[in-house]
Amino acid sequence: MEETLKIIVLVKHVPDAQFDRHLTGEASTVDRAESILSELDEYALEAALQLIEARGGEAAGNKVIALSMGPAGAVNAVKKSLQIGATEGVHLSDEALAGSDAAATSLALAAAIRHLGADAPADLIITGMASTDGETSLVPAQLAERLGLPQVTFAASLELDGGRLTARRDGDTHADTLEADLPAVVSVTDQINDPRYPNFKGIMAAKKKTITTLSLADIGVDPAHVGKSGSWTVVETAEVRPPRTAGTIITDDGDAGIQLVEFLAAQKLL
Amino acid sequence: MAKVLVFIDNPGQALKKPSLELLTIARSLGESVAAVNGELHDDAAAALAAYGAEALYRPSAADLDDFLVGPKAAFLAAAVAAAGADVVLTENSAEGKEIAARLGIRLGAGVITDVVAVDLDGTAHKSVLAGSYTTTAKATTPVSVLTVKPNSVTPEPAVSATAPETVTVQLPADATAAAARVTARNDKPASGRPDLTEARIVIAGGRGVDGNFGPLEELADVLGAAIGASRAATDAGWIGHDAQIGQTGKTVSPQLYISAGISGAIQQKAGMQTAKVIVAVNKDAESPVFEIADFGVVGDLFQVLPQATAEIKKRRG
Numbered sequence: 001m002e003e004t005l006k007i008i009v010l011v012k013h014v015p016d017a018q019f020d021r022h023l024t025g026e027a028s029t030v031d032r033a034e035s036i037l038s039e040l041d042e043y044a045l046e047a048a049l050q051l052i053e054a055r056g057g058e059a060a061g062n063k064v065i066a067l068s069m070g071p072a073g074a075v076n077a078v079k080k081s082l083q084i085g086a087t088e089g090v091h092l093s094d095e096a097l098a099g100s101d102a103a104a105t106s107l108a109l110a111a112a113i114r115h116l117g118a119d120a121p122a123d124l125i126i127t128g129m130a131s132t133d134g135e136t137s138l139v140p141a142q143l144a145e146r147l148g149l150p151q152v153t154f155a156a157s158l159e160l161d162g163g164r165l166t167a168r169r170d171g172d173t174h175a176d177t178l179e180a181d182l183p184a185v186v187s188v189t190d191q192i193n194d195p196r197y198p199n200f201k202g203i204m205a206a207k208k209k210t211i212t213t214l215s216l217a218d219i220g221v222d223p224a225h226v227g228k229s230g231s232w233t234v235v236e237t238a239e240v241r242p243p244r245t246a247g248t249i250i251t252d253d254g255d256a257g258i259q260l261v262e263f264l265a266a267q268k269l270l
Numbered sequence: 271m272a273k274v275l276v277f278i279d280n281p282g283q284a285l286k287k288p289s290l291e292l293l294t295i296a297r298s299l300g301e302s303v304a305a306v307n308g309e310l311h312d313d314a315a316a317a318l319a320a321y322g323a324e325a326l327y328r329p330s331a332a333d334l335d336d337f338l339v340g341p342k343a344a345f346l347a348a349a350v351a352a353a354g355a356d357v358v359l360t361e362n363s364a365e366g367k368e369i370a371a372r373l374g375i376r377l378g379a380g381v382i383t384d385v386v387a388v389d390l391d392g393t394a395h396k397s398v399l400a401g402s403y404t405t406t407a408k409a410t411t412p413v414s415v416l417t418v419k420p421n422s423v424t425p426e427p428a429v430s431a432t433a434p435e436t437v438t439v440q441l442p443a444d445a446t447a448a449a450a451r452v453t454a455r456n457d458k459p460a461s462g463r464p465d466l467t468e469a470r471i472v473i474a475g476g477r478g479v480d481g482n483f484g485p486l487e488e489l490a491d492v493l494g495a496a497i498g499a500s501r502a503a504t505d506a507g508w509i510g511h512d513a514q515i516g517q518t519g520k521t522v523s524p525q526l527y528i529s530a531g532i533s534g535a536i537q538q539k540a541g542m543q544t545a546k547v548i549v550a551v552n553k554d555a556e557s558p559v560f561e562i563a564d565f566g567v568v569g570d571l572f573q574v575l576p577q578a579t580a581e582i583k584k585r586r587g
Contacts, residue, residue: 017400017517017536017537017540018536020402021399021400021402022399023398023399023403023405028405030399039518040518101380102371102374102381103374103375103380103381106375129518132517133399134398135384135398135400136367136381136383136384137364137367137368137371137383138367138368138370138371138374138381138383139371140368141339141367141368141369141371141372142371142372142374142375144340144372145340145343145371145372145375145376146375148448149448150338150340150448150449150450151338151339151340151368151372151449151450152338152450153338153339153364153368154364156511166453167450169338170511170512171363171364171365171512172363172458172465172466172512173457173458174455174456174457174458175455175456175458176338176452176454176455176456177452177453177454177455178338178450178451178452178453179450179451179453180449180450180451184450189518190518191511231380231410232374232378232379232380232381232409232410232411233380233381233382233407233408233409233410234407234408234410235405235406235407236393236405236406236407236408237405237406238398238403238404238405239403239404239405240402240403241397241401241402241403241404241544244543244548244561244562245562246560246561246562246563246566247563247564247565247566248564248565248566249555249560249563249565249566249567249568250566250567250568251555251567251568251569252567252568252569252570252573252574255577256551256567256569256573256574256577257573257574257575257576257577257578257579257580257581258577258578258581259567260549260551260565260567260574260578261578261581261582261585263549263564263565264526264549265585267526267547267564269471269525269526269547270493270582270585
């Protein structure tokens with residue numbers, strides 16, 4: 001019999017990219033009204049659920065913990081993850097975390113992951129390929145560095161054979177096959193699977209699942225090492241880019257291709 | 271004066287344009303040195319000298335490409351220490367950003383991605399929230415690590431070439447201990463077209479191309495353009511996923527972006543709205559892409575694009 005899996009999936013509550021998004025306040029941080037579970041994290045959750053289902057699911061003692069760091073509203077990303085199928089939820093929330101950059105975020109998340117592994121260390125930490133707000137893709141690599149674990153990022157496929165992980169990573173000029181032994185930090189792309197939606201049964205089941213709230217004190221992190229004071233970068237200015245406006249729109253009467261070329265010539269683009 | 275270290279990963283036969291751009295930016299900020307992983311051919315070494323690198327840092331190990339990211343970050347951290355560098359510049363590729371990420375933790379250095387310009391005092395300029403804001407940001411740490419987007423500067427050789435000395439950097443013994451191994455590498459066939467994120471002109475197709483990128487490719491051939499696609503086109507399997515432009519694909523800011531048969535929903539817009547000039551061709555006059563197009567054609571791309579291609583050929587005789 002294969003060993004049970006303990007997987008931590010990092011989920012982020014981000015502004016819905018379908019609407020206009022804004023920076024706010026002195027530190028130019030993201031306005032988190034109208035936020036949802038980051039679309040890219042749904043692929044991470046699905047990958048985790050598929051891995052535990054292949055080993056008999058929760059009934060066989062496997063579990064998927066959805067961990068989110070963020071203000072009060074971020075608990076909604078955890079709740080959604082529980083509805084989709086995560087076993088339990090953890091919300092890392094502390095006022096001192098506000099304004100954390102990637103380095104400070106990875107410090108707090110690494111401490112939370114160690115805390116959650118106090119009884120039994122996690123076998124896998126799975127994330128999306130990027131957050132849809134910060135878009136830097138720095139945190140998974142920084143977590144691997146801080147935790148001293150192999151990094152298997154931008155995985156477009158993922159297979160687990162015993163304690164060995166195999167993944168495909170597609171680059172622009174080549175595709176790599178990666179291999180690492182558990183435990184490992186993994187990020188997955190939007191090519192890896194088709195995430196499931198929460199169904200009625202999942203929504204009802206989620207109501208009975210546990211969400212643990214952790215503060216910085218709980219995970220042993222000095223508030224001075226996170227948030228604005230613990231960040232190694234600072235945003236100095238932020239300006240709204242003027243919205244693009246429509247230019248000349250023509251309807252093709254048979255010579256639109258020629259008019260198009262005339263436009264390009266006038267713009268000195270030929 | 272700042273000391274700037276440029277990371278060049280596998281330069282190949284000659285230095286690629288993004289590497290030349292990084293060297294140009296480095297020289298504008300102070301004294302520039304390069305950390306080079308992989309084989310160094312004569313032409314690439316000559317370019318490093320022509321672009322003013324004062325020293326070349328080389329890893330003591332030749333197997334960094336057998337692992338993902340971590341060992342390269344360990345090499346760079348050792349190179350930064352050896353050089354006493356204040357600023358590190360890397361490419362803005364997925365791997366470049368991840369190397370920067372881990373280097374930042376190793377050095378206790380702030381990392382800023384997607385940079386398009388760097389001021390003398392180290393202030394970095396970038397766009398955030400899919401191009402809807404422009405911001406300036408700065409690392410507050412002794413060393414700053416910046417990943418710079420292609421086409422941020424015009425490459426210019428130094429006034430006088432240098433004769434850089436080569437310094438071998440010892441890797442820490444545990445550099446590869448906890449790293450994922452690359453067990454196979456399959457090179458993708460070269461398209462013969464410019465790289466999507468570096469191209470001056472991009473032509474992208476969506477649902478409206480209905481599986482036939484032919485007219486886009488013919489226009490791309492005469493314009494020297496790269497070919498991109500919307501998620502609808504890549505999901506349909508008409509073109510590889512690495513051609514995808516948008517929120518979950520690549521972000522491009524070319525001089526000219528020609529959108530063909532793409533409605534231009536917000537997910538697509540996120541990847542291309544910082545293009546200098548946008549041209550759109552779509553059958554549906556209500557497509558959102560027309561709200562941001564500098565020149566739009568409501569029409570059939572299978573008529574309009576071949577006519578444009580023929581007209582360009584005719585004008586060029």
